[in-house]
Amino acid sequence: MKYLHTAVRVTDLVQALDFYCGQMGMIEVRRFKGHQRPCDIIFLAMPGDDQAQIEVVYYHDAADREKYGNFSHVAYQVENIYDTCQELMDKGLSLNLPPRDGFMAFVKSPDGISFELLQKGGPLPPEEPWASMPDQGTW
Amino acid sequence: MKYLHTAVRVTDLVQALDFYCGQMGMIEVRRFKGHQRPCDIIFLAMPGDDQAQIEVVYYHDAADREKYGNFSHVAYQVENIYDTCQELMDKGLSLNLPPRDGFMAFVKSPDGISFELLQKGGPLPPEEPWASMPDQGTW
Numbered sequence: 484m485k486y487l488h489t490a491v492r493v494t495d496l497v498q499a500l501d502f503y504c505g506q507m508g509m510i511e512v513r514r515f516k517g518h519q520r521p522c523d524i525i526f527l528a529m530p531g532d533d534q535a536q537i538e539v540v541y542y543h544d545a546a547d548r549e550k551y552g553n554f555s556h557v558a559y560q561v562e563n564i565y566d567t568c569q570e571l572m573d574k575g576l577s578l579n580l581p582p583r584d585g586f587m588a589f590v591k592s593p594d595g596i597s598f599e600l601l602q603k604g605g606p607l608p609p610e611e612p613w614a615s616m617p618d619q620g621t622w
Numbered sequence: 623m624k625y626l627h628t629a630v631r632v633t634d635l636v637q638a639l640d641f642y643c644g645q646m647g648m649i650e651v652r653r654f655k656g657h658q659r660p661c662d663i664i665f666l667a668m669p670g671d672d673q674a675q676i677e678v679v680y681y682h683d684a685a686d687r688e689k690y691g692n693f694s695h696v697a698y699q700v701e702n703i704y705d706t707c708q709e710l711m712d713k714g715l716s717l718n719l720p721p722r723d724g725f726m727a728f729v730k731s732p733d734g735i736s737f738e739l740l741q742k743g744g745p746l747p748p749e750e751p752w753a754s755m756p757d758q759g760t761w
Contacts, residue, residue, distance in 0.1 A: 484646070484647065484668045484671070485668060485670075485671045485674075486668065486671055486674030489628045489696050491731070491733065491735050492733070493731075493732070493733050494732075494733055495732060498732045499731065499732055499733065501732075502715075502731050502732050503731070505713065506710060506713045506714070506715045507623070507710075507729075507737070508623065529623045529624060529625065529698065531624075532623070532624045532625055535624075535625030535674055537696070552691075552693075553731075553733040553734050553735050554691075554693035554735065557628050557676070559668065571645060571646075574644065574645045575645070576641075576645045590646075592630070592632075592638065592641050592642070592692075593632070593633075593634060593637045593638055593640075593641050594630065594631070594632050594633055594638065594692040595692050596630050596692050596693065598646070
């Protein structure tokens with residue numbers, strides 16, 4: 484596994500980007516919209532250190548912004564998300580989000596820190612038993 | 623600045639290391655004791671990705687373990703901690719922990735995410751005005 488990013492939730496996107504970019508000196512790497520809970524997702528990195536990123540999530544709905552804490556998760560890239568998830572299950576770990584889409588899974592530490600696993604190079608074709616595996620709690 | 627680690631607090635060290643090392647496959651990079659609030663501090667990394675680490679903090683005092691949340695901070699290495707702190711102050715940021723020891727400083731995002739700044743290569747000689755600069759809040 485390879486470290487990708489640490490994700491944080493922000494309550495004021497302008498103020499947050501003023502801190503991360505204006506003050507801390509990070510640069511915007513990419514930005515897109517989230518749809519499940521409508522949001523802006525912005526990846527930031529320090530100049531010259533673009534492999535280790537901060538993911539900033541800004542929910543459009545005030546209720547979503549109030550619902551969650553400021554820390555979201557830590558993300559790692561994996562070579563084969565199905566193999567990794569199988570290994571983790573074999574070691575007794577639950578998949579809070581199974582890799583139904585062949586791309587993304589979530590597990591949690593005993594203290595509730597969420598770890599996101601992301602397939603290197605983009606989604607694999609959906610595959611059973613993963614495609615129909617239900618969530619286990621939140622992530 | 624260069625990303626170093628994301629720090630988490632754990633309530634059961636054996637259980638935590640079983641997750642991070644036994645299940646997730648991380649390896650212990652270094653370990654030492656903290657003294658201000660007695661604790662074990664363990665740095666972990668994925669094999670082959672030892673530059674991006676997870677810092678695990680286990681407080682010995684149950685009251686300390688109950689006092690704080692599971693997420694602690696994100697850390698970056700800086701070329702010159704005094705220059706960086708001066709730049710951040712010039713941009714209007716408060717230093718929650720000034721670099722009194724020439725090595726470590728903390729700032730916070732508007733949403734309360736703590737960022738640790740660490741001097742590359744170890745402590746610089748203590749220097750004013752930093753050496754006598756008081757804390758500003760918590761970090």
